[in-house]
Amino acid sequence: MGEYDKTRDAARVVIEKYEGVLRRLQDDYEHEIVVAVLVRYHDLVSKPDKIDNSDMVIEPDEDLLWAIERVLEDFMTPAQFYDWRTSIRESANLPY
Numbered sequence: 001m002g003e004y005d006k007t008r009d010a011a012r013v014v015i016e017k018y019e020g021v022l023r024r025l026q027d028d029y030e031h032e033i034v035v036a037v038l039v040r041y042h043d044l045v046s047k048p049d050k051i052d053n054s055d056m057v058i059e060p061d062e063d064l065l066w067a068i069e070r071v072l073e074d075f076m077t078p079a080q081f082y083d084w085r086t087s088i089r090e091s092a093n094l095p096y
Contacts, residue, residue, distance in 0.1 A: 035075050039084065042068045046088070 026033070046065055049058045073081050 031075050035072060035080075038068050038072050038075075042072070042088075 042065060045068075046060050048060060050056070051058065069085075072084070076084065
């Protein structure tokens, strides 16, 4: 049996052993995962982006930010959403 086959067999054993645990973990924390990823993505796209080797700047896409915020509003509790909006408004001096 070659090294490739040994690695494949070992991976299959690990997957079979931990697949249920990982699936339950994903199911238990699905909302938290969505929120964490979207908060990070919102932070990433909410800043102007300078184009390489020029003075031009790409402003944030307000429609994309709005869409991310609407999804976050669905996945967060009202208190969490309010706290998050307050924190980004304070840190970015947003008018809304």
